[in-house]
Amino acid sequence: MLPFLLRRLVNSIPTVIGATILIFFIIQLAPGDFLTSQLLNPNISKEQIDNLRRNFGLDQPLIVQYFYWVKNLLQGDLGLSFAYQQPVLNVVAPRVLNSLYLVLFSTLVFYVIAIPLGVYGAVRQYSIGDKITSTLMYFLLGFPSFFLALIVIYFILQIRFATGWDIPVGGMTSQNYDDLSTLGKFLDVLKHVAIPAVVLAIGDVAGTTRVLRGQMLENLNADYIRTARAKGVSEFKVVYKHTFRNAIIPFIAGIGGLLPALISGAGFTEVVFSYPGITPMLLDALNSQDLYVIAGFSLVGILLLIIGNAVSDILLSVVDPRIRYA
């Protein structure tokens, strides 16, 4: 196992180098830079802009900028955000943390919904319940989650007007958040996170449910399931011990993507719910060409993906004894 991990580490070095090159130069494909938009600002003189450009290093050739960036990266410095005038890490970290609450909760809800539905669909194949969930799943599959979010917000507002209940539909905290106790703060965030998290989970649940159902069906018809039944194993154990254990193997291979997903935020769902996650900040950074915020964030995502893939390979060898690394 250890030699495998070491080889894995060495092999990922060129990947990371390639990734830094791609990230940096693809961002540069957009015309202009962070200061271009300031040219139209009558309050800032041309000289000031030239000064800033020199300060930010934007007057240097791209290749020189790239190597400065890499040199700083090697010292653990992701660079400076132009817009915030602070290190990228300090700017991004609190937002990533906010997103993490949302994504963690949503991932939990996601599996709590997807696994039972997938198993149910296979065990009771073609039953009324299976047909209803299948239809619903196909419907959700064609539904972008931000649009689902809009519909949910609409209905929640209707309920709010009708009943006067205080159901939050945006933001992450209530106005009196700072006065609350620790537990109260936790519950307040939970209250705000719940609806976007559930919407996010439901929007994504269809694909996994369908695949799990297919995997379960395939394994339920396997010869070794007949063997288990012939031994007198109960139906519950047949489903969960013998079938499910085999059916989840392909999903373990996908776990690597979970790690970068945890920091990448909830996408447009955050925007729709005006949630202070990482997505709105990244969109701003893209618009204003805040170079190092985008580059630094993308790079961290890629590092996490590489680590995540290694983790899922290790997990895979734990779950499936046929896979061994030497």
Added chain:
Amino acid sequence: MTAVATDTLLAVNGLKTYFYTDDGVVKSVDGVTFHLNKGETLAVVGESGSGKSVTSLSIMRLIASPPGKIAEGEVLFTGKDGKTKDITKLSEAEMRRIRGNDISMIFQEPMTSLNPVYTVGDQIAEAIMLHQGKNRKEAMDMAAGMLELVGIPAPKKRVHEYPHQMSGGMRQRVMIAMALSCNPALLIADEPTTALDVTIQAQILDLMRKLQEEIGMSILFITHNLGVVAEMADRVVVMYGGRVVEEGDVMEIFKAPKHPYTIGLLNSIPRVDHGKAAGDKERLEAIPGNVPSPLNLPPGCAFAPRCKYAIDDCNKAVPALEDTGNGHTSRCIRWREL
């Protein structure tokens, strides 16, 4: 309930297992009757689609339902507790206590019949823990003992191996170890050697015979291989189109078959004692035509369309199973002339 002789372990009476499909009712097993005595080996012979596997799965109550269903008949089985029960009427929980404990089964495909993610020891121990109330450690020790019994070298080490680390023959030995781990009264072997190469086949058959002597169980041996029948069986049931067409002592059937289908089967295997000089090539006889679709069986004898002895009367009604003497029966109206 039909009376059961004291030395009868299993009595299948008029068993009908039907599959209700969109295309119609498939009568895979249509009124099968046979019995199996204690310590005896009964071979059920027939082509693919003759209903022999469905018969064995019906005895285990492992027919997928829907679409399958035991429509009629009874399966009387005398368990290790000495009580005779009708298996078709038992609850699912009662049936689970019989499966793997009183009746065990081994299958045709040793390569896929073991769960790939558990060690062979775990899989054998599962049955032991389930039926004998042992804890995990005791069960694992017993599993290693079973592996030794079925002739797997270094059983203490191999008990912790996974199925993919073993060959087909080894895996079938593991299946046998699992099936026999609770000393069943009946072992159903559904073509256990079909997927193995010939040298391994002989080893597995030897092993089964040896263990039958040691444990004293009965074997219901399902096969299409008449060579295996001659080697293993005491009595033979020949099935065709979901019905028993001939039943009798193994020597009787091989020497004096009383059904044209059995005759056809016997003529289609090469024999050493057919007194032909070297170089004198004799073509093997094949049975013309195909097995009839179980959706659309002929109204009379199911074998009539392929039978060279068929006369008009054969197509009128399903022939009865007639006694031809010595406990030998045949479902052919012309058995006296054969």
